[in-house]
Structures are given as structure tokens and as C-alpha cells.
Amino acid sequence: MKRRHLLSLIFYANLAIVLSILSYRVYLYATAPEASALLVHQIDRIEAADRNAPDGISFAVVGEANNSIGVFEKQIIPRINASDAAFVVSAGNLVSGGGEDKYRALLGTLSRLDRPYLLTFANNEYDEFGSGRFYQRFGPHFYSVTLSNLRLIFLDGTGRTPTDWQERWLADLLEDDSTRPVIVFLGHALIEPEPETIFGTDRGAWSAPEDRDRLLGLLRALEVDMVISAGAATYSDQTVDGLRHILTGGAGGFVLNDETSFYHYLTLTVSPQGEISVALERIDTAPTRLARRIEGLWFFIYSLFYVGIWNFLLIFSGFVIIGVLLFNRLFREREYYPNTRMGGPVDLGRPMRIAMFTNSYLPFLGGVPVSVSRLKAGLESQGHEVLIICPSYGRESPEPGVFRLPALFRSGTLVRIANPFRIAMWRAVREFDPDVIHLHHPFWLGSLGLRIAQRLDVPTVFTYHTRLEKYAHVVPLPGALFRNVVAHGIISRFANRCDQVIVPTPVARDYIRLIGVTSPVTVQPTGVEVERYRDVDRAKVDRLRETLNPDGRLLLISVSRLSKEKNIDFLIDAITDLKRRGAPPFRLLLLGEGEERGHLEDTIGRRGLGNEVTLVGAAPAEDVPAYLALADIFVFASVSETQGMVVLEAMAAGLPVVAVQSSPIEAFVENHETGLVTPEDVCVWTDALHALMVNRSDRHAMGAAARDAAQQYSVESFSADVHRIYEAALRGRMPTEAAAGEPRDLTV
Structure with missing residues (x-):
């Protein structure tokens, strides 16, 4: 471990040198003087x-x-x-x-x-x-x-x-x-x-x-x-x-x-x-021929260093970086067949204390905040203590177990870049004295949580929530470079510094392994509060129907942030095709808010879809079950999810799902049983949706099967399984002989 840390230090030190020299070179080119020919003045003299x-x-x-x-x-x-x-x-x-x-x-x-x-x-x-x-x-x-x-x-x-x-x-x-x-x-x-x-x-x-x-x-x-x-x-x-x-x-x-x-x-x-x-x-110069030759060599090298020191450092550091990368590639031991056995229990003798670090949390509506909130509730229902470190959105009420950091940067109404330098936060985490730190992002507050865990010498668990490569359009780097190199590097490096990694699907596990993650990985989907989608306030559903679907059309619904990576334009293209085909009267409700709203409004107006598509906006979390109960089919086009919890929620509400093929969808939606899954082709996808719209019996059968399939993903099972992963992370910090022997009492 010490050797790996030393190599990392050497690598990043030389990388910093290379970047500094390149920046200096850019500075030299940018600030080159605009002087006229100096020889004119010399000739005058x-x-x-x-x-x-x-x-x-x-x-x-x-x-x-x-x-x-x-x-x-x-x-x-x-x-x-x-x-x-x-x-x-x-x-x-x-x-x-x-x-x-x-x-x-x-x-x-x-x-x-x-x-x-x-x-x-x-x-x-x-x-x-x-x-x-x-x-x-x-x-x-x-x-x-x-x-x-x-x-x-x-x-x-x-x-x-x-x-x-x-x-x-x-x-x-x-x-x-x-x-x-x-x-x-x-x-x-x-x-x-x-x-x-x-x-x-x-x-x-x-x-x-x-x-x-x-x-x-x-x-x-x-x-x-x-x-x-x-x-x-x-x-x-x-x-x-x-x-x-x-x-x-x-x-x-x-x-x-x-x-x-x-x-x-x-x-x-x-x-x-x-x-x-x-x-x-x-x-x-020197008195003897040998001394003069040595002196000549010294003068030459001295000039190279004086004038070409940046070139020398650039070349030297470049070779060091290449050497470290080759050493890691050729000589670092890799576990190609990782041991996934969880082992015996770890008895703390008391409820566990878990600190979570996340870059987004309620009232921001998205997959990560909802997952973190559900995990917190599930763990607390089992008697454990949870402290969440997250950004402040400026209007939330104080909540037990949630420490909010003021924002350094804001984008739109909900996205926040939190200030990681608050002394009070460090003090709060130390006083909380966590047994495990759970990280929900591989950067910013996630990196902060990792540093704190190292300082406190406690194990870390990382949940891989987000496919970073799908966000290349918001990063100021060439898209292919970010998708093919940077995003995978960020995730693999961060995950390998954690004791345990959680992924929502088997395909996500395979991806994590493919990019070089060697830490223990467990497939654990986020749970769904299935009872909320079973016991819905029918009066609320009726009021929504009067407002949103008074003419009783077949109702399609999608729940998604209105952003580019969610592929909403694909849905609009399909709705345009459905209307052109003369499909049964229908209406699509889009629940969610985001930076693409203006673009979507323009597209809907330009295509004459005002009667077919309604942008509902961000609905309160407690109202989402009623919106789903109102609908007939759940439609989903995003391919950027690692799980797609809204799909499980729709299934829990008894809706058949029509979605674009992607790893999380295929993990939960069984094609032709609980829904329909097609390639990302508008014509093929629209054909599948149209067929389900005209076949009531298939809709009801798939909806009932979807509700039954969703029952296995309850919040209670989810939080209990994650707790076992925390125990595995604690066990990994125990001496080898203790971990291999009898269960050990870690009471403090």
C-alpha cells in the first residue's frame, strides 16, 4: 500500500510539472512581445x-x-x-x-x-x-x-x-x-x-x-x-x-x-x-586539457539547464509518467477473480453510525437524492444513525441528520456546488464519529468524504449512481476524450480507493470491472417504497384527472429531469409519429424540470403537439404515486441511467413500461412480460408503444406482472442489504486472522 501511495505521489507530482510547463509555454506564446525589429536600432547605433x-x-x-x-x-x-x-x-x-x-x-x-x-x-x-x-x-x-x-x-x-x-x-x-x-x-x-x-x-x-x-x-x-x-x-x-x-x-x-x-x-x-x-x-579556461574538456561539458550542460530546463523537466516528467503507468500496467497485482463472499457478521454491540456525502439531495428531485433519502429512512427504521452532508438549496427546513453546506456556485434553481471548507461540517462529522462513510459521487463532496474517512481511519462505501460519460455535453473538454478516457478514469480511481462499491445492476458491475476497479463490488438496486404506490389517495387521483386529462384520453407518463442526457427529444419524436399515424386519442404527461424546458416547449409548439404533450413540471415527491396511478403506460427513453428508479416506481404502481434498451432497464423490465424494451430507434419504439396502446388486455397483464416484480425491491430489503455491505467494509479493516476466525466484538 505504501508503494502504491508513493507511485501515486510521483505520478501526480510529475503530472503537475508537465501541466505547469505546458501552461507556461502557453503563457509565453500568448504574451510574446509585439516589439518591432530590434536590429533597426542596432544599425543606427x-x-x-x-x-x-x-x-x-x-x-x-x-x-x-x-x-x-x-x-x-x-x-x-x-x-x-x-x-x-x-x-x-x-x-x-x-x-x-x-x-x-x-x-x-x-x-x-x-x-x-x-x-x-x-x-x-x-x-x-x-x-x-x-x-x-x-x-x-x-x-x-x-x-x-x-x-x-x-x-x-x-x-x-x-x-x-x-x-x-x-x-x-x-x-x-x-x-x-x-x-x-x-x-x-x-x-x-x-x-x-x-x-x-x-x-x-x-x-x-x-x-x-x-x-x-x-x-x-x-x-x-x-x-x-x-x-x-x-x-x-x-x-x-x-x-x-x-x-x-x-x-x-x-x-x-x-x-x-x-x-x-x-x-x-x-x-x-x-x-x-x-x-x-x-x-x-x-x-x-582550465589549465589542463582534461580539466578543459570537463569544464566544456559542464558549460554545455549548464547552458542546457539554464535555457532548456523547462524542456528537460517536460521530457523527464513525461518519461516518469510513462514509467509509472507502465509499471502499474505490467507489475501491479490484479485480482481478476475477486472474492465476493461477504463472510460472517461484525458485531458492533450497538446501532451503526453512517455518514453520507452527496452532491445533491432533496428538494432536488433526481435519482441520487431519492436513493439517499430512502436509504437514510430505511437505516433509521432499523435503529441506525445517519448523518447526510449535502448542499443547501436555500429554502429547506432543518432536518434531523442532515448537515447542509452553503453553495459556492449555483446553476438554475436546483443545482448547487457546495462549499467544502466549512469548519462546522468537519466538527460535526468528528462529533458524529461514524463507523462507515458512504459516498454517492466520485468527486467534490465525494472526494471530501474520502479525505475525511482517511483522516478518521474509517472504511468507505461508494455507490456508482451516474454514468459520467453520458454528461460529456456539460464538461468543457472534447466529448470523445471525456467519454472514452476521463469519465472512466475518474470512476475507477475513486472506486479503487474505497473499501466497498455498490452498483445497481449486473451490467454496471461488469462495467466497473472492465474499467479496472478491483475493490469488492456488490449489485444492490435502490429500493422502492412499494406501499406508497399500492395505497394511493383516489380522491387526489380524481382531481388530477379532472385537471390533466378531462377528456379521458389514453394517458402516457414519463418522470425525468428535463435535460439532454435524458433523451426527451426521442419521446417528442415518437409522439409526433404517433399523431401522424392516427393512434387512439392520447396524452403524454412529462413530470420533471430542467434546463431543456424552453427547448422542449419550442419543439412542442412548432410541431403542434400542445394537445398531446403536457409539461407538468416538478411534482412533489408525495404526489408522484397519484400521477402514476392516473396513467396507463409508463414511457422512458433515457440511456444514461445506472438503475432508473422511476422505472421501478412505475412498475410498483402497476404500469407497463415501454423503454429504450439499456442495462438498467433490461435488469428490471422483462420484455413482453412487464413491459416492452426496444433499441433506440424511433420507428421501432413507436411501433411497440402503438401496439400496446391498442391492446387493453396486454396493458393490464403487463401492469399486474410489473407490480408483482417490483415487490422484491422494497426499501426495507434495500437498507438491510446495504447494512451488510457496511459490515463487510468494517470487516475489511480487521486484521486478517480476526476476519478469518470467529465473529469479533467491536464495541467501543
Whole structure:
């Protein structure tokens, strides 16, 4: 158990890291500055420095800085700031990648530079969709700068800009200008460096032999003096066919710190006569070759962590999450044949105290509130004590055994998100001192109840009431993602943290097992107060008939919340079809309230069903038996239920059921015996309903069989069975030897 908790902690900690980093990435993209090209201001500063330098000008050139902190930021920049260099030129790969975090780190590094700068657009600047960031922050991918005795030309060697366009521009630019020396900066080398590098040089737009030869021929024809490039962690200075090629790659990144790969930058000095001299500025670090290599590796790793720490954490945490998931999948023991034997009784020597946590309760009318209310009444009739923690709806009277929490959020007139932070509630639960905590939802107050149970060290029982995947339309996530992954994950994770799980039908049990629940699962339908539906106030029924069905039509009835997942539109489609067919005069009563009421009213009016469909609204619970006694057939189209208690209530009232095929319906309605069950097909379903409407004898026979079938689901049997499940949860907390031996007295 401790190992599982540790793995859960590791999993969720790394999941939080991943989500935080992704959120940070989204923030970076959303808050990227809208600044215009920064190189414009830099060129203005360089031209001003050139005008003030009649005796010539010098500048520094760096290559392969790669967001280096240890070398470029902490060693090269201070030396340049202390030198006579008027400005700095990057020959390419000033960043380690084109991501937003890399460019933001670069701006921080450049802010330490006292001199203006010019940048070459190279492969690293282009990677990770960096071309747009470079253009936004700095300027175009190819450009030129003209000084009094020098012309600097920057080409885009990434392939982002077509080569033929750049070559035409270059020819037009230099065709009539031979008065100044020309230096071309290119992010990748046009000739291989000497000596040969271990890792090879960057490839680019002019790396193919025919493209390289064409550009070299153009540069020689235009009398270019020098090409300076980056693209490898080395230094090379060669003159080929009268054109000088310098590769400089020592401003950061991973260098070998030997005679061919070492930290450095260049100082170029241009005399008034246009003569260019190049000085190699070597950065001496550790005293020995081994120490320098270790230091170079450290500088490289340090830069990765400083600049790419978020990427590192993202990748590392991603691997940890995958590792935990694989470990759980491959090595966690699973019980594929669970032991469902309840075992012997647990004698507390007194009535049991049960605390229940539910996100909905009366006066909200729905399956869960009714189930909880009936269970509470049944347990209390047996002498047990029950405390319900639930939301307040603002108008209910105080009720013994019910602690209501004020709402943090309200939706409509009934839905409430309760405040779980009330100190009084925690105190009330501690003073109640429950033996068992019963949870009716796998989130919010259900999660709160689970935490309290862990704090008090008492067992928990979870009832699976709701098919969460059917509520994808109300969750702000892609529907398929919620239905196929999130909903099942919420239920399985929560259920596996509980001592016992209750489901209403065998199919629900199979689903719970299928999604990976290993806790003990018991099939236990919610009970029905069968006597309430047998002994109905006939005078009340007569008054309802005079109001709702004065012309004595065949009466259909459905009890449901008016919400999308209840499939009310299916019923309206069927009623439309029945009217078109000329079915016997009928009327459908819809009992319930909900957010779909306006939509349903519009549909009923548009289809001319005002005389056939009546939206009764929310009826008081004590009046529901009278409404059912008034009707002839109960109709039901929802496929989102786990049980569908209203179906059992209708059966207890002696009504045949016509319903859409789903697991809870098939568990209680025997087709052609207590009702009719069809696929979710309007034509097929309407055929079945129409046939029952015209056959009085079948209606009466199915109604009588339904009433008899419902008798086995009494509240008394229900609460007694749930009490035995509570005992099983208590037994699970006993030492193994005690649970296997004689019944144990747990009197406190």
C-alpha cells in the first residue's frame, strides 16, 4: 500500500510539472512581445559609431554561442564590453533553438552587452518554428549594412528564403559598388573547415555541390572579400580561389577544448583604406586539457539547464509518467477473480453510525437524492444513525441528520456546488464519529468524504449512481476524450480507493470491472417504497384527472429531469409519429424540470403537439404515486441511467413500461412480460408503444406482472442489504486472522 501511495505521489507530482510547463509555454506564446525589429536600432547605433571612427573601426564576431551562459554571457561579453570593439556580429546559432524560451533567454543575455549587435539567421534560429520569432524581434532573415569603409551582408542559409531570390538581390546590391570591402555572413560553411571536425558542419541552403559552386562563383565575380560562417564548434581560416573563408564556432555550446575545437571569438579591424585584419581571441579556461574538456561539458550542460530546463523537466516528467503507468500496467497485482463472499457478521454491540456525502439531495428531485433519502429512512427504521452532508438549496427546513453546506456556485434553481471548507461540517462529522462513510459521487463532496474517512481511519462505501460519460455535453473538454478516457478514469480511481462499491445492476458491475476497479463490488438496486404506490389517495387521483386529462384520453407518463442526457427529444419524436399515424386519442404527461424546458416547449409548439404533450413540471415527491396511478403506460427513453428508479416506481404502481434498451432497464423490465424494451430507434419504439396502446388486455397483464416484480425491491430489503455491505467494509479493516476466525466484538 505504501508503494502504491508513493507511485501515486510521483505520478501526480510529475503530472503537475508537465501541466505547469505546458501552461507556461502557453503563457509565453500568448504574451510574446509585439516589439518591432530590434536590429533597426542596432544599425543606427553602429552607423553613429562609424561616423565617430575616422581612423577605422573594429568589431567582434561570435559563432555557435548556443545560449551559452558559462562562456558567452559570463566570459566573452565582459571581454567585448572592455575592448575597443564598436559592435558585435553573430555568425549564426546564437540560440540553441528557435523556441520562445530560447529567444527570451537570448534577450536577457544581450541586455548585458554594452555594444550594438547584428545577427545572422542560421539553423538554430530557424528551428522550433523560430523564423517568425527572429523576424518579429530582430528583423529580416537577409539584409545588409553599409559603413564608411565596409559593407556587411547577411544571407539566410536555412532555406527559409529562396536562394535564387537572395542571389539576385546580392548581384543587384554589389554590381556597381567596388569601393568598399565586403564581408558576407552565412550560417553554414561553403567549404569544409580545416582540420576536419568530429561532428560535421551544419548543412544549409547552399550545401549541395551545384548550389555551393553557383554561390561561390557569384561571390568571386562580385569581388567579395570574406565569408564568415558558423555551423561547427571549431575555428578555420582558409583562402580558396582568392576568397577568404572563416568558420568560427567557439562562443559556447559543446567544444572539445583541444587544438581544433576551443572557445574563442574574433576581432576584426578595418582600416580607413579598407584593409581587414582578423585576430583570434582565445578563451583560456582550465589549465589542463582534461580539466578543459570537463569544464566544456559542464558549460554545455549548464547552458542546457539554464535555457532548456523547462524542456528537460517536460521530457523527464513525461518519461516518469510513462514509467509509472507502465509499471502499474505490467507489475501491479490484479485480482481478476475477486472474492465476493461477504463472510460472517461484525458485531458492533450497538446501532451503526453512517455518514453520507452527496452532491445533491432533496428538494432536488433526481435519482441520487431519492436513493439517499430512502436509504437514510430505511437505516433509521432499523435503529441506525445517519448523518447526510449535502448542499443547501436555500429554502429547506432543518432536518434531523442532515448537515447542509452553503453553495459556492449555483446553476438554475436546483443545482448547487457546495462549499467544502466549512469548519462546522468537519466538527460535526468528528462529533458524529461514524463507523462507515458512504459516498454517492466520485468527486467534490465525494472526494471530501474520502479525505475525511482517511483522516478518521474509517472504511468507505461508494455507490456508482451516474454514468459520467453520458454528461460529456456539460464538461468543457472534447466529448470523445471525456467519454472514452476521463469519465472512466475518474470512476475507477475513486472506486479503487474505497473499501466497498455498490452498483445497481449486473451490467454496471461488469462495467466497473472492465474499467479496472478491483475493490469488492456488490449489485444492490435502490429500493422502492412499494406501499406508497399500492395505497394511493383516489380522491387526489380524481382531481388530477379532472385537471390533466378531462377528456379521458389514453394517458402516457414519463418522470425525468428535463435535460439532454435524458433523451426527451426521442419521446417528442415518437409522439409526433404517433399523431401522424392516427393512434387512439392520447396524452403524454412529462413530470420533471430542467434546463431543456424552453427547448422542449419550442419543439412542442412548432410541431403542434400542445394537445398531446403536457409539461407538468416538478411534482412533489408525495404526489408522484397519484400521477402514476392516473396513467396507463409508463414511457422512458433515457440511456444514461445506472438503475432508473422511476422505472421501478412505475412498475410498483402497476404500469407497463415501454423503454429504450439499456442495462438498467433490461435488469428490471422483462420484455413482453412487464413491459416492452426496444433499441433506440424511433420507428421501432413507436411501433411497440402503438401496439400496446391498442391492446387493453396486454396493458393490464403487463401492469399486474410489473407490480408483482417490483415487490422484491422494497426499501426495507434495500437498507438491510446495504447494512451488510457496511459490515463487510468494517470487516475489511480487521486484521486478517480476526476476519478469518470467529465473529469479533467491536464495541467501543
